[in-house]
Structure formats: structure tokens, C-alpha cells
Amino acid sequence: DAGVIQSPRHEVTEMGQEVTLRCKPISGHDYLFWYRQTMMRGLELLIYFNNNVPIDDSGMPEDRFSAKMPNASFSTLKIQPSEPRDSAVYFCASSPRRVVWDRAYGYTFGSGTRLTVV
Amino acid sequence: EDKVVQSPLSLVVHEGDTVTLNCSYEVTNFRSLLWYKQEKKAPTFLFMLTSSGIEKKSGRLSSILDKKELFSILNITATQTGDSAVYLCASGSARQLTFGSGTQLTVLP
Numbered sequence: 001d002a003g004v005i006q007s008p009r010h011e012v013t014e015m016g017q018e019v020t021l022r023c024k025p026i027s028g029h030d031y032l033f034w035y036r037q038t039m040m041r042g043l044e045l046l047i048y049f050n051n052n053v054p055i056d057d058s059g060m061p062e063d064r065f066s067a068k069m070p071n072a073s074f075s076t077l078k079i080q081p082s083e084p085r086d087s088a089v090y091f092c093a094s095s096p097r098r099v100v101w102d103r104a105y106g107y108t109f110g111s112g113t114r115l116t117v118v
Numbered sequence: 119e120d121k122v123v124q125s126p127l128s129l130v131v132h133e134g135d136t137v138t139l140n141c142s143y144e145v146t147n148f149r150s151l152l153w154y155k156q157e158k159k160a161p162t163f164l165f166m167l168t169s170s171g172i173e174k175k176s177g178r179l180s181s182i183l184d185k186k187e188l189f190s191i192l193n194i195t196a197t198q199t200g201d202s203a204v205y206l207c208a209s210g211s212a213r214q215l216t217f218g219s220g221t222q223l224t225v226l227p
Contacts, residue, residue, distance in 0.1 A: 042218065043208075044217075112159060
């Protein structure tokens, strides 16, 4: 399995522009998570999906952020309009429904998208 | 608000040294405590702890949880330069993990 695949790896954009981050979870995983990592705040959960349905979006910072999961193999995180304070590394992670002992709920992180908003 | 605090924030040691990383937590829905290693890219899983006093080991790494004191430690013995990374602690339930800010470990040759 190729693991969790995120694109792009790096994104540099100007303030005010729309940014779309993409994630392909591991096949068969029922849960998908979007995290944001910054030096100041560490890793923060933004939103997670179960079977393509958003379950908890309480971590989404503002209405400028939105996430979708149109099918089991694809999710997007969109920021519109982007601001410099959105600069961070955005991670996607997926997990199978069944907890596997000693496998941390099967959490597998993607390699992340480093977003820079100038 | 759920909180996970790690210490020290950074640590520099020489190869062969033993290090202890600390993690304290306050979460409303505790199911487990997890340790991750993050090098330049994504965090990779090290340990999951759910019971107090039971040490988990993997090679030179080991970890233990104290649910009474809401505390966990990660030990690395005979450190190697390849151990240099950020070590993240996370706690909560399966679907709501709170991460600490991490300990940056640097192992010098």
C-alpha cells in the first residue's frame, strides 16, 4: 500500500487566494483526519470523517476553512481566502474502523503539505 | 480544555547517552496515551499505552504510563544519531487525540 498520499507537498500562495489541499487515505480505512502543525500550537486536529461523513469539525479555525470527502478515496481541505497565519504543515491521517492493539488505532499520517501564505 | 505538556522542549546529547522524555496530560476522555517520532516528515507511531505500570519496549526504546499522576515517560538507551527527531506525545480517545508540542532530541556523534 502506498500509504496516505497528500498533494501538493509544498504550496506557496498570496494572501487572499484560495488553497486546496488533497488527501488520498489508505484503502479500506474508514476514518480520515486533517491536522495542522505549527511551531506555536503543535499538532491540532481540524476535522475528521467517518465513512465520508464529517463527524467533528470543532477544530476548524474559521469559516474560511472547509473540508469535503466526496468518496472513500479522496478528501480536500480548502482555505478561502488564505491568510499568512494559515501558514503551517497540514497533515492528513487515516485509520481503520477496528482498533488494532499496539497499532495506535492504525493511525497513518501522510507526508504533509507545507503551506506558505505570503 | 484538553492539555498535553511535554518536557524538555529540546535536548542535546551524545551518542550512547540515555534520555528520558516526559509527558503529562489532562484530557476529558482518556483512552490511551501515544508516543510518535517525527523526523522531517510525518509522525510515525512508537507506542500506545492504556494501563498504568506496564512497560512497553521496542529495542532501545521503552515507555510507561502512570494514570494516577497523569504522566508518561519515554526512555531511549544507548542513543544513536538516527534517534534525532521530535518526539510527540498524544492523549485522548481514538477519535480525539490531543498532541503535545514535542521534544526536539538531537544526538551528536
